Amino acid sequence: MDFFDVVIVGSGPAGMGAAFEIIKGKPNLRILMIDQEPFSTGGMRNDCKMNFTYPIGFPEEYWEKQEADRALNQVIDYLKPTILPKANIEIYSKRAERLGCSLVDISQAHLGTDGGLVLIKRLLAELNALGVTLSLGEKMLSVDDTRRFIVTDKRDIGYETLLIAPGRKGFHFLQMMLQSLGVPFVDNIVDIGLRIETRFEHYPIVGDYYDPKFYFPEKVRTFCTNSGNAHVVKERYVTSRGDVWYSVNGHAYSADTHESNGLVNFAILKTVRFTAPLASGQAFAENLGLQAALMGGNKPLMQRVGDFRLGSRSKENSFNSDLFDFPPTLKDCCPGDISLAMPAKILRAIWKAMKNLDTIVPGVLHPSTIMYYPEIKLYANKPVYLDRNFRVTDRVFLAGDGAGTSRGITAAWASGIRAARGMVERIG
Ligand SMILES: Cc1cc2nc3c(=O)[nH]c(=O)nc-3n(C[C@H](O)[C@H](O)[C@H](O)COP(=O)(O)OP(=O)(O)OC[C@H]3O[C@@H](n4cnc5c(N)ncnc54)[C@H](O)[C@@H]3O)c2cc1C
Numbered sequence: 001m002d003f004f005d006v007v008i009v010g011s012g013p014a015g016m017g018a019a020f021e022i023i024k025g026k027p028n029l030r031i032l033m034i035d036q037e038p039f040s041t042g043g044m045r046n047d048c049k050m051n052f053t054y055p056i057g058f059p060e061e062y063w064e065k066q067e068a069d070r071a072l073n074q075v076i077d078y079l080k081p082t083i084l085p086k087a088n089i090e091i092y093s094k095r096a097e098r099l100g101c102s103l104v105d106i107s108q109a110h111l112g113t114d115g116g117l118v119l120i121k122r123l124l125a126e127l128n129a130l131g132v133t134l135s136l137g138e139k140m141l142s143v144d145d146t147r148r149f150i151v152t153d154k155r156d157i158g159y160e161t162l163l164i165a166p167g168r169k170g171f172h173f174l175q176m177m178l179q180s181l182g183v184p185f186v187d188n189i190v191d192i193g194l195r196i197e198t199r200f201e202h203y204p205i206v207g208d209y210y211d212p213k214f215y216f217p218e219k220v221r222t223f224c225t226n227s228g229n230a231h232v233v234k235e236r237y238v239t240s241r242g243d244v245w246y247s248v249n250g251h252a253y254s255a256d257t258h259e260s261n262g263l264v265n266f267a268i269l270k271t272v273r274f275t276a277p278l279a280s281g282q283a284f285a286e287n288l289g290l291q292a293a294l295m296g297g298n299k300p301l302m303q304r305v306g307d308f309r310l311g312s313r314s315k316e317n318s319f320n321s322d323l324f325d326f327p328p329t330l331k332d333c334c335p336g337d338i339s340l341a342m343p344a345k346i347l348r349a350i351w352k353a354m355k356n357l358d359t360i361v362p363g364v365l366h367p368s369t370i371m372y373y374p375e376i377k378l379y380a381n382k383p384v385y386l387d388r389n390f391r392v393t394d395r396v397f398l399a400g401d402g403a404g405t406s407r408g409i410t411a412a413w414a415s416g417i418r419a420a421r422g423m424v425e426r427i428g
Contacts, residue, residue: 014400017416048116057408112254306367389422
């Protein structure tokens, strides 16, 4: 059996952050990083906008400002971001405050989907040069922590310490691993909402602030704004029962390489926290996804704001660019009635937030604006950690979005750093 001092599962920012930190502390360890894909599949590969201000991306139950700021300084050393300029923030902030909302001023960088790939390649090459063994296209299947080895689709691999950082897409996989390791966990928090697509003229704030983070009452916020050459996409998810559903998402290409298509998209999400007797917020979110897929003939739903306001479903002819200003960038989507698919409490809070947003940035509720549903964020596994380094058994650590220790690229990297410190200590 192959053996490594450190095995890292997942080459996303959490896995990479851990690998670089371990090498810094113990350059002679034998480190293996595997990923089931040729390149990490998360945000570094999709849009790659990076936030460098606490608490964006940092779940506050695990992160205090001082610790996050310290880690962010390290993240900056590796990611070398070019921070985007911002303008006119006070105007929008004042308008928001008058309505009981807020605009958070964040340091941001944006590489775009193409720029993200360049970054991933650079970081992997650096890890390789530092002696890390990379095995891309290798999938972890199970773990035997008593005998300290993992089983992949290619071989068995022994470890001294193991980091599992499989991201949001690895949410179910991580739950299976937690069950097999006997680690208790809850997943009671989910983010559910819409993706909005509109013309740049109807949301011009993005010219001043690339990804403006607005917070509204009832735990609603804007999230992941894309502009320039911006597109709405759908992501395929499979439930534990094998049913398929879709969540929408958005990304943009780098401004250096792609001409603007004049469109903007962003998510508007409500955080929902479940209490007893519901066992799994995730299962609830999946059922919403399945409901939307049922209504949309196995596609997400889309509706023009003009139709929504009239209480009518959108139809095929609501989406021609002649009458309605611009065609949707997500073609494989079904015109429909979002209010039939979305729980009333969530829809009401989000619509209220959108009306506030339209007062702060007038125009966003133009009749042509498209609302896509569902956008659901699956990152709420909350395992019981044994220490501050996200250790779950004697030798197994977790990090990143799948493990609930982060909600974004920079925080995922930071959580990898924290796990790495624990791993190095464990090896001694
Ligand atoms: C479409 C999209 C766009 C996003 N855009 C942004 C953005 O612009 N800015 C931002 O800050 N955040 C963004 N995010 C969130 C961001 O991706 C995450 O916060 C971040 O990537 C989490 O890092 P991670 O290392 O935990 O997981 P990931 O980056 O998801 O990496 C996990 C890796 O583990 C691998 N893996 C999973 N299971 C296994 C297994 N069984 N065996 C082997 N390998 C496995 C996956 O292939 C994946 O490459 C986006 C997410 C998505 C899905």
